[in-house]
Amino acid sequence: MDLNLRDIRALVAVAEAGSFTRAAERLHLSQPALTVQIRRLEDVVGARLFDRNSRNVALTPTGRELLPLLRKSLQDMENVLRDARALGEGESGAIRIACLPTFAASVLPELIIDMKREVPRAVFQIRDVVASTVNSLVRNEEADIGLTGGEVADPLLEVLHTGVDRLVAVCPRGHPLAKKRRIGSSDLARTPLVLTAPGTSVRAVVDAALSGLREPFDVACEPTYMMTAVAMVRAGLGVTILPETAREVRAESGLVVKAIDDPAFVRSIAIVKKRGRTLPAITDKFVKLMRQGVVTE
Incomplete structure (x- = not known):
C-alpha cells in the first residue's frame, strides 16, 4: 500500500486542529471516514501516529517526526497539481513555434504581447526560418506549430488555417519602375532582379509567376535574407520582390514599394501542426490569436 495525498492531508489536518471532529469539518468528511484515512496511513507507516483519548488527540513521537516531512510532501504535491492544472487549462507553458522570418518580424511581436496580456506565464520558443525548415521542425516535433509558406x-x-501574403516590388526612388503607375510581370522581366535564394517560398512564387514570360528574366543576385536583398537594391544592383508584410520593405526611406499588377504574385501561407498530435492547451490558445494575424483572401 502506498501513501496517498488524501491520507497525508488528513494527518496534517488532525495535527493542526488537535481534534478529529474539527479536522473532519475542515476536510468536509465524516469523522469515521477521517478515522479510516488515519488508520490506513498508520498501516502504511507501520506505527501509531496519534495518541487518542476522550478529550484530545496528540501526535506520537513518530508522528511528530513525520509531520514536517509529510507537510512538505503535501505542499510539493499540491504545487505539482496546481502547475499541472495550469498547463491543462492553458494558463502556463511553452509555445514552440517555427515561422517565416517575415511573420516573426512583423505580426508575431504584437501577437506575443496580446498573448502575454492574457496569459502572463506564457513562454515562447521561436525559430524564424525558411518554409522548408518550418515544415521539417514541425514534422520532427521540434516545434508544435508552424507558420509556413x-x-x-x-x-x-x-x-x-490558410492565408495569403501579397508580394511587392522594391526599387530605388530614381528607378524607372518607381515612376510607373502600374507594374506588371513584363516590367519586372526587363530589369535586373535581386531575388531570395532558390528553395525559399518567396522565390518559388516569383519563379512560377515569371515562368510564362517569353523573354528570360535577369537575376542579378540571390541573397538568403530579405534585409540583404534590400541592401543590394539600395546599392543599385536591381529590383527585389518581397512580401508586403515584410518590415524590410519599408526599412529604407530611399526605396519605393510598388504593388505588382498580377495575381500570380501571391504567396500562400498556412498555420500547421503535426498530424495526429494534440497541441498543448496554451498553444491552442495562441493559434486562435494567429488566425487573426494571417491575411486571408
Whole structure:
C-alpha cells in the first residue's frame, strides 16, 4: 500500500486542529471516514501516529517526526497539481513555434504581447526560418506549430488555417519602375532582379509567376535574407520582390514599394501542426490569436 495525498492531508489536518471532529469539518468528511484515512496511513507507516483519548488527540513521537516531512510532501504535491492544472487549462507553458522570418518580424511581436496580456506565464520558443525548415521542425516535433509558406503537400502536416501574403516590388526612388503607375510581370522581366535564394517560398512564387514570360528574366543576385536583398537594391544592383508584410520593405526611406499588377504574385501561407498530435492547451490558445494575424483572401 502506498501513501496517498488524501491520507497525508488528513494527518496534517488532525495535527493542526488537535481534534478529529474539527479536522473532519475542515476536510468536509465524516469523522469515521477521517478515522479510516488515519488508520490506513498508520498501516502504511507501520506505527501509531496519534495518541487518542476522550478529550484530545496528540501526535506520537513518530508522528511528530513525520509531520514536517509529510507537510512538505503535501505542499510539493499540491504545487505539482496546481502547475499541472495550469498547463491543462492553458494558463502556463511553452509555445514552440517555427515561422517565416517575415511573420516573426512583423505580426508575431504584437501577437506575443496580446498573448502575454492574457496569459502572463506564457513562454515562447521561436525559430524564424525558411518554409522548408518550418515544415521539417514541425514534422520532427521540434516545434508544435508552424507558420509556413507555399502549398503544404506533406501528409504528416495538418493545416489549421490558410492565408495569403501579397508580394511587392522594391526599387530605388530614381528607378524607372518607381515612376510607373502600374507594374506588371513584363516590367519586372526587363530589369535586373535581386531575388531570395532558390528553395525559399518567396522565390518559388516569383519563379512560377515569371515562368510564362517569353523573354528570360535577369537575376542579378540571390541573397538568403530579405534585409540583404534590400541592401543590394539600395546599392543599385536591381529590383527585389518581397512580401508586403515584410518590415524590410519599408526599412529604407530611399526605396519605393510598388504593388505588382498580377495575381500570380501571391504567396500562400498556412498555420500547421503535426498530424495526429494534440497541441498543448496554451498553444491552442495562441493559434486562435494567429488566425487573426494571417491575411486571408
